[in-house]
Structure formats: C-alpha cells, structure tokens
Amino acid sequence: MPNQVTAPPMRQAQHALRLDLVRSEKASVHLITFVVAAVSTILITRAYLALTGYPKIGGDSGLHVAHVLPGGLLMLASIVLSFSYVGRGPRPIAALLGGVGFGLFIDEVGKFVTADNNYFFEPAAAIIYVVFAALVVGAHAWRRHRPLTDEEKVANAAHVLVDGLAGRLPDRRRQEMLATLESMGDVRGARQLHELLLSVEPRTPALPQHLERLWQRVPEGFDRIAESRFAAPVLGALFALQALGALIVAVGLWRTGTSYAVIMSGVLAGTATSLVFVVLGLRRGRAGDRRSALDWFQRAALTSLLLTQVFLFTASQFAATAGLVVDLMLLGLVATSRARVRR
Structure with missing residues (x-):
C-alpha cells in the first residue's frame, strides 16, 4: 500500500526533472x-x-x-x-x-x-x-x-527539413539525410520526413555550410586512413612521435635542475603508462583480437591526453600543444577504426 501511494508523486517528480533534450548528430x-x-x-x-x-x-x-x-x-x-x-x-x-x-x-x-x-x-x-x-x-x-537513438535521428532529420523549407538546404546534406531516413525502415515519422525532403528544392551552400563541411573532412580523412593499409604504420608513427616528444621534454627538464622534478616524474609516468598500453594493444592485435587492441590504443592516447600533457603544459605550453594535436589525431584515428570494426 505505501508503494501505491508514493509511486505516482515520484514519477511526477522524475518527469518534472527530465529535460527531454534531443542530441544533435553534428x-x-x-x-x-x-x-x-x-x-x-x-x-x-x-x-x-x-x-x-x-x-x-x-x-x-x-x-x-x-x-x-x-x-x-x-x-x-x-x-x-x-x-x-x-x-x-x-x-x-x-x-x-x-x-x-x-x-x-x-x-x-x-x-x-x-x-x-x-x-x-x-x-x-x-x-x-x-x-x-x-x-x-x-x-x-x-x-x-550512448549512440543516437532512432527517435533522435528522426528529430535531427526534422531539424534539417527546417533549412529545406526555408530554402537554405544544400543538396549534399539533403542526400545524406534522405539516405539516413531510408535506412530507418518503419520508425515513426521517418517515411513522412523522407517524402517532405524529396519535395524540397536544394540551394547552393552558404558560408556556414562551407565551414561545417570543412570540419566534416577531418573524420572523413580519418576514415580513409583507417580503411587503408597504412592505418597500422600511421598509428605506430603517432605513438612513437608522442613518446619521443615527451621524453625530449623530460630530458630538458632534468637538465634545468630539481625544480621541475615533480613535472618530470609526471611526464615520465604518463609516457611509461601509455607505452605499456601500446605494447598490450600490439599483443592483442597479433593474437587477432583487433577490437581489444584498439581499446588498449585508446587507453594509451587518453592517458597521454589526461596525464602526460597536463604536466607538459605546466612546463612548456608549445610542446604540450603539439602533443595535444598528436593525441587528438590518435583518438580520431582509433575511434574511426573502432567504428569500422563494430560495423
């Protein structure tokens, strides 16, 4: 009986606190x-x-x-x-x-x-x-x-339709969304949105769409590398560059004296941990478990990003910025490769 009395108010409270946010695919x-x-x-x-x-x-x-x-x-x-x-x-x-x-x-x-x-x-x-x-x-x-749900994909398509109805939808974006809706089958609203998008006349992309397209080429470039035979060498070169740069900075700090001892220790600890994760990933890759190998590579990149580069930033902003770029490239390439393995 107590549960019957308190359950409706609790459900009402949960509903009131829920924000009902729809995530953007972009x-x-x-x-x-x-x-x-x-x-x-x-x-x-x-x-x-x-x-x-x-x-x-x-x-x-x-x-x-x-x-x-x-x-x-x-x-x-x-x-x-x-x-x-x-x-x-x-x-x-x-x-x-x-x-x-x-x-x-x-x-x-x-x-x-x-x-x-x-x-x-x-x-x-x-x-x-x-x-x-x-x-x-x-x-x-x-x-x-938390990948996008089918309902969120339909909501994103409706958002794209707004640009189409206003006469500001590039044809490339229209074709992408049409293909997405076609692959969703009988999800509520997908068929109706598909018909509406077919009736929309595309327009020449404006400046914002050109900017968005520029950044879209970044994951496309990662995808091309991930599907090529150069994926493993590129990953290896990036990890080697990452470790070499961190070691060079650590040696430079050691020569400056003991005031940077804590920073140098953090750089060395982060680099060593990343290298251990890389070795474990290589072992899993040789055993044929590519997904597990990529998971270890991702841990190595995240360790560098969240540990090594933090200490580097305290000592050398420019060196850490270069390391940040390398880590982001590693994360992008690993994430793209993991997505291909899942597919």
Missing part, C-alpha cells in the same frame, strides 16, 4: 570548431602579447580593458545567435564565435585564481589544458556509450 563537428577556435585564440593572443610587450588597452589612464571582456561579448553573440534563429545555419558560426570568445576568457584564468591578479600564474596553462581535455574526452565518452 555535435562533434561543432565541438571541433569550438575547441580549435578556442585553442588557436589562446595561442595567437599569447604570441601577440609577447611580441608587443603586453600593452594595456587604455594606456596610462588607469583603465585596463582585459581581453576577457570582448571574450564575454563574443560568447554572448554566440548564445544570442543560437536561440534567435531556427535550423542548422547559425550553428557553425555560433561554434566559431563561442570558441574565440571562450579562448579569450579562459586565457585570463590566472587572474581569477590568484590574489594579485597574476596573468602569468604558471599553473594557469595546466588549468586551461584540463578544461579542454575534459571537454573533448567527456563528449567523446558520452557519444560512445
């Missing part, structure tokens, strides 16, 4: 745009300030307009753009503006975590890195463990 593409724009903005900003002697906007008047302020305005523009227009058109531009704005914002994190507003606070680089690493890895794990 989320990873927009995330790449956001991260690349943010990281590029940080590097360009730091390089510009170093070359110009760290000027202050406002001069000697006592005022200083920190670049966190235009960063906030760009993020505001991204948010306003996202909820002011329907369809997919504004998404690539919003991701670009938001990435640049967030890069300007997070670049000054040292001022917000120190009592003396120290822009040159050394651990700030590691904080910046951890934020981006957590964003990329969290999104990757979320999509991997």
